[in-house]
Amino acid sequence: MSHWVSTGVCLTDDERLDWLRLIRSQNVGPRTFRALIDHYGNVRDALAALPQLARRGGASAPGRIWTRAEAEREMAAAQSADVTFVALGEPDYPLRLAMIDDAPPLIALRGELAALARPTVAIVGARNASAAGIKFAERLARELGEAGLVVASGLARGIDAAAHRGSLTTGTVAAIAGGHNSIYPPEHAALADAIAENGVVLSEMPLDHEPRARDFPRRNRLISGLAAGVVVIEAAQRSGSLITARMALEQGREVFAVPGSPLDPRCEGSNNLLKQGAAPVTEAGDVVAALQPIFEQPLQLREPDHPITPSEPKPSREPGDAERDRLVALLGPTPVGIDDLIRLSRLPPAIVRTVLLELELAGRLERHGGGQVSLMCR
Amino acid sequence: MSHWVSTGVCLTDDERLDWLRLIRSQNVGPRTFRALIDHYGNVRDALAALPQLARRGGASAPGRIWTRAEAEREMAAAQSADVTFVALGEPDYPLRLAMIDDAPPLIALRGELAALARPTVAIVGARNASAAGIKFAERLARELGEAGLVVASGLARGIDAAAHRGSLTTGTVAAIAGGHNSIYPPEHAALADAIAENGVVLSEMPLDHEPRARDFPRRNRLISGLAAGVVVIEAAQRSGSLITARMALEQGREVFAVPGSPLDPRCEGSNNLLKQGAAPVTEAGDVVAALQPIFEQPLQLREPDHPITPSEPKPSREPGDAERDRLVALLGPTPVGIDDLIRLSRLPPAIVRTVLLELELAGRLERHGGGQVSLMCR
Numbered sequence: 001m002s003h004w005v006s007t008g009v010c011l012t013d014d015e016r017l018d019w020l021r022l023i024r025s026q027n028v029g030p031r032t033f034r035a036l037i038d039h040y041g042n043v044r045d046a047l048a049a050l051p052q053l054a055r056r057g058g059a060s061a062p063g064r065i066w067t068r069a070e071a072e073r074e075m076a077a078a079q080s081a082d083v084t085f086v087a088l089g090e091p092d093y094p095l096r097l098a099m100i101d102d103a104p105p106l107i108a109l110r111g112e113l114a115a116l117a118r119p120t121v122a123i124v125g126a127r128n129a130s131a132a133g134i135k136f137a138e139r140l141a142r143e144l145g146e147a148g149l150v151v152a153s154g155l156a157r158g159i160d161a162a163a164h165r166g167s168l169t170t171g172t173v174a175a176i177a178g179g180h181n182s183i184y185p186p187e188h189a190a191l192a193d194a195i196a197e198n199g200v201v202l203s204e205m206p207l208d209h210e211p212r213a214r215d216f217p218r219r220n221r222l223i224s225g226l227a228a229g230v231v232v233i234e235a236a237q238r239s240g241s242l243i244t245a246r247m248a249l250e251q252g253r254e255v256f257a258v259p260g261s262p263l264d265p266r267c268e269g270s271n272n273l274l275k276q277g278a279a280p281v282t283e284a285g286d287v288v289a290a291l292q293p294i295f296e297q298p299l300q301l302r303e304p305d306h307p308i309t310p311s312e313p314k315p316s317r318e319p320g321d322a323e324r325d326r327l328v329a330l331l332g333p334t335p336v337g338i339d340d341l342i343r344l345s346r347l348p349p350a351i352v353r354t355v356l357l358e359l360e361l362a363g364r365l366e367r368h369g370g371g372q373v374s375l376m377c378r
Numbered sequence: 379m380s381h382w383v384s385t386g387v388c389l390t391d392d393e394r395l396d397w398l399r400l401i402r403s404q405n406v407g408p409r410t411f412r413a414l415i416d417h418y419g420n421v422r423d424a425l426a427a428l429p430q431l432a433r434r435g436g437a438s439a440p441g442r443i444w445t446r447a448e449a450e451r452e453m454a455a456a457q458s459a460d461v462t463f464v465a466l467g468e469p470d471y472p473l474r475l476a477m478i479d480d481a482p483p484l485i486a487l488r489g490e491l492a493a494l495a496r497p498t499v500a501i502v503g504a505r506n507a508s509a510a511g512i513k514f515a516e517r518l519a520r521e522l523g524e525a526g527l528v529v530a531s532g533l534a535r536g537i538d539a540a541a542h543r544g545s546l547t548t549g550t551v552a553a554i555a556g557g558h559n560s561i562y563p564p565e566h567a568a569l570a571d572a573i574a575e576n577g578v579v580l581s582e583m584p585l586d587h588e589p590r591a592r593d594f595p596r597r598n599r600l601i602s603g604l605a606a607g608v609v610v611i612e613a614a615q616r617s618g619s620l621i622t623a624r625m626a627l628e629q630g631r632e633v634f635a636v637p638g639s640p641l642d643p644r645c646e647g648s649n650n651l652l653k654q655g656a657a658p659v660t661e662a663g664d665v666v667a668a669l670q671p672i673f674e675q676p677l678q679l680r681e682p683d684h685p686i687t688p689s690e691p692k693p694s695r696e697p698g699d700a701e702r703d704r705l706v707a708l709l710g711p712t713p714v715g716i717d718d719l720i721r722l723s724r725l726p727p728a729i730v731r732t733v734l735l736e737l738e739l740a741g742r743l744e745r746h747g748g749g750q751v752s753l754m755c756r
Contacts, residue, residue: 132639135641136639136640259640259649260639261510261514261638262514262636262659262660262661263510263513263514268660271637274637274652275657279653281640282640282646282649283640286653
């Protein structure tokens, strides 16, 4: 039911609280959230069904469901921090971000939300960047800003901070891995304030969430998701910037890389991107020329590659134990396509999807991109 | 008559003297040389016809023809300088170089000629290279040498010299713009001697020829012609290295470029090559992987794109004045295809080719790549 991402209608305060409760509940990520809505049609019914689904999926104890009081407290705290929650499908939700298949159902925003409606390009790179890399990132961001683009990045040290600084006056968006009240690195709190003057700081995490290592790769999909293309400057091998580049490719976004000396390990990853076909960038014009035709196309919210489609009849019955067992037997730690599971299990698709939801809410299933799922090791 | 480039038969001493006389004669370049042989079948007859052809082409004075005595003196001087003349089609002539359509009919070689039969890659770049560029060039050349490749370059300061130094022991070829007795830059005379130990110094110019500015672009076609691919390191805009890259493309060779900082003007040209599709190189493996399949293919001497074919009957008569005038009227400073001239003039192809030869030997015609000719301004 992808149409729920493009309704352009605002939620009521009550609905927004329900959305917040659902996405904050245990074992509910953006993909599960979407699957639940597709299954139950609305957030309230999904919330009500959570305990039973988790129990059927084999959870020993019911998963933690965010209470209404907790959601109200977060809303109030957000308000006093000038943070606004915008739901997928609402007018202020960035259209390009809405197109990725694990788009966050709710984003917490601080700043000038109008920036989110403008053409956006991301700049990412090494935290321990060279002086030349930092200088170039700041210049490129300034020139891209002057060309009318909003610059997205991750508020990290090095290249990210330089990209934000270069585009402070023209508009820049920082997607952060923690909550708004837990800016990381802490010394960038003032930079975040400056960004919010003409741009936006964006988080999908609870306000006080302190970012853990695993939150950064997850955040990277937001940086690329916000943008039509990602420019990588000075990325070492196995660096977070390369994760952002990979996510950009998965999301169908352009990937650019700035050439650097082969003698500098900080350029190894970005140079490898060039070898893999990323477009070389030495000046803003390279990026503008490549993205202009993309910005000129009207943004069409496409169906996800593997939609969990609502046109399918809802199961008239709950899955039986034998069906559940058969599906679990087909699953393992290696990701497998939902389509394959339907084919191999010879179960009705609606039953398969319900069992997967149950397993997920029991904390036993992981969803990957491209309609793939795997069983968690435990 | 391309078969004369691949006979694999050695010239007699007399024939070699005739070849030297013809290529050293006024207004005879590699393309005219080929056209003359195609027309007259052998060098001696071509030499004999030169004065008459030039006169008919409108030369006020007969073009200077290298005398037999001059050729003998050059041969003797070459011998005492350990320089050998090898003709196109002889076994020692490098096969890849023989494939370009303006291959020099005679090359003057000093060193270990066996190096010319081995798989070869060229490395070229800035004379005012950075320390990092020079270090990288030397390392890349060493690793390519260790991988079994001969490294060709141009004996210039900076990148070229580093490439030769890195591959001195494994084998390197220097194509020079002047003659063997006029090494440029002079301080590289010792490097040239060292190159000749395991590799070759190659020139198409008279032994004492001091290189002029226009000889360097001409020489660059030899560097790319010797190699299956050209690696460009630190090339500024409008640099000689970019000319070598362009010639490599025209010759159907691979072009590689080493990425560099966009803040360094010395990398502007090489980075632009990347934007135009050159393959990025940060280590020898990148080059080896790309060229290995090419080296594994047997070298096939192909017909030039616009061969002046000998299968055509020789003209049974000389061109008449009216025919000559008609063709000259069709020519101008803008290069035009010989095929177009034949079509537009409605003259027999053999007559057209004879008139073109006459004009050329009179110093009035310039031959370009792709079977194009233009009238010289004067």
